[in-house]
Amino acid sequence: AGRLPLMAGNWKMNLNHLEAIAHTQKLAFALADKDYDAVEVAVLPPFTDLRSVQTLVDGDKLKIKYGAQDISAQDSGAYTGEISGSMLAKLKCTYVAVGHSERRQYHAETDELCNAKVKAAFRHGLTPILCVGEGLDVRKAGDQVSYTLAQLDGGLKDVPAEQAETIVIAYEPVWAIGTGEVATPEDAQEVCGAIRGRLAELYSQELADKVRIQYGGSVKSGNVAAIMAQPDVDGALVGGAALDAEEFVKIVRFRD
Template sequence: MATKSRRPLMAGNWKMNLNHLEAIALVQKLAFSLNDDDLEQVEVAVLPPFTDLRSVQTLIDADRYNIAYGGQDLSQHASGAYTGDISGAMLAKLGCTYVVVGHSERREYHGETDELVAAKIKAAYQHELTPILCVGEPLEVRQENRHVEHTLAQLDGALEGLPAEQAATIVVAYEPVWAIGTGEVATPDDAQELAAAIRERLAKLYSADVAAGIRILYGGSVKAANVKPIMEQPDVDGALVGGASINADEFALIARYHRNP
């Protein structure tokens, strides 16, 4: 439940889906599905593949859509001989607001460590990009009842050395790995348990004021049918939406959760 200082954020992570033409069509449909009141109450962002970003930028700028966008990852390096990497400067030049850092799929398939995630967060801030830091536990950790400990250890590692003035603007997404793309979803109480624990740890790392202003999202099989009770939790300020975000109608319904009965 976002507060006046924490405007809800619905961020659509398209993952490796949609070419640049499909991206244009989706953003157009999404923009037409949301009215000014929707976009005043909730911030909406799309996170397309790198190859779609220029098309999304051109469309949003030309039609003045009130939709933010960003990248799904960035390099910890500023430039150089890093084949396949995308720098923060490149994303900033494309007008990106956000960049996802530390997604569980990057950790699992690309071996990203907390140390690397911390370096990427610092790289994002060097180019005035807002990181969406992903933390969360796999199934076996939850079954061992170590999910809070595991998630907070990731948070600590990712924020190592980050000053309070930068931490104050970060977005943290709690993503229980066992619920991503599986159709399983954490209960609203599960989401609140971790969101509250994350906020409490942020207060210890920085201050209560800093923690109170940081938006904490839930990510894991979010759909229009389950988003409202999750958003009613006091420490949940939005959602990092995966598969449902590549369907404009469904993502619009998620963004309009406050209108749902």
């Protein structure tokens, strides 16, 4: 429905600031010969690499966007080790991931905290990529849709429509993350379609039709096209395969 696909590379805790420069140069070079108006490309480096990436892509014609992997729910103050939305905005980040399953798992992030982070991102003009998705037990019980929609409801609580219409949702089934086990295109579509349906219930069909919903979990150049062919999948959040610049470029060029 005219949604611009968003292919985003989540570097997780990989690549130091010098490696980030080399990697981003490779991406810029490989994408330079193409007009990428039809696909939006973004990278989510560690905080310590953001300045390096900004220096390379600031004001370029390549339209490689970037953002952070997390954000503090607070705006400033005595929160040792946290990074605020205003700091990310100052570095001209476009996106910020919120509630990635690794944050939920290793840092005990709740839906309530994710909701506060979504609001913090919007306060600072950043676009949240809200990550949702079920673990293996939930999938085995067949409860993936209700589980994921509950995370969606929690993350969007009291978020007004004018903000919600710009959010990106990433459906990432935890059992498919970094495991090499990819969801089938039908699995991805089932939940992504349900997410769009819930957005229509929470807001409106017009709004739901605007929101981009990514799939994430062991996306590679070999499986991306089939996943992207699903009607409610509008992009991919790519982890492991995004660390190889050549492979990530192939994923971005899934239509070629």
